[in-house]
Amino acid sequence: MSKLPGWDESAFSFGGTTLPTYRRGQGPGVIVIHEIPAITPKVRAFGEEVADAGFTVVMPSLLGTTPGKSPGPANLLSSIAKVCVSSEFTSWALNKTSPITSWLRALAKDLHEELGGPGVGALGMCFSGGFALAMMIDGHVAAPVLSQPSMPFARSAKHKADLNLSPADLAAVKARVAAGCPVLGLRFAGDPMVGTRFDTLRAELGEGFLAVELPGKQHSVLTEHRDEESVERVLAFFRERLSA
Secondary structure, eight states: OOSTTTSSSEEETTEEEEEEEEOOOSSSSSEOOOSSSSSOHHHHHHHHHHTTTEEEEEEEHHHHHOTTTTOOHHHHHHHHHHHHHHHHSSSOOOOOOOOOOOHHHHHHHHHHHHOOOEEEEEEEGGTTTHHHHHHHGGEEEEEEEEOOOOOOOSHHHHHHHHHHHHHHHHHHHHHHHTOOOOOOEETTTTTTTTTTHHHHHHHGGGGEEEEEEESSSSTTTTTTTOOOHHHHHHHHHHHHHHOO
């Protein structure tokens, strides 16, 4: 039985890493990557909304935490610790791509090859917010969305501006954007965890970066501090980019 009722539970393996995945819906593929601490009830609800809008949604569970569990102090601290110490996530390093994105790129490739069409969507939130950038370099992701990208963690001005990408991967992202693949980003303008990354994205991607910036200092645009217009903007972006 699936740990998320209404979702098909499976697992995906690549490069020696096997992680659980949860799938729901029909239509073009969209990979929704959870924020800290896990696939919470509000992350699950957002994923279901994307599926109900006419997409095949795949949600990987990256941190080994129980999906569907409400966030609490202990759960949050445990997940933050995993992100900080795991070699899969470059939570402190500058100008480096998190290794987990290789697994996510393989997942996107697998989903695109199964479903066809112009590509799949990829949406990251919080610690995973920037992962959609690295996922787009192969050409399988046609609709990358960054919601409150927060890695590397904002310990200095350089960390606040960093995109969690190696120079080579940034060059590949810029080439994809120049070829016509826009990037959608969402944040609360006063969110300290996002730092100045949107300034970096504007400088690097130009008009190819589509920014949605909301007033306030909240964090989770699509889930815990949900903004309805932002959710609709994301769904519209997926429709625009993934229609065959």
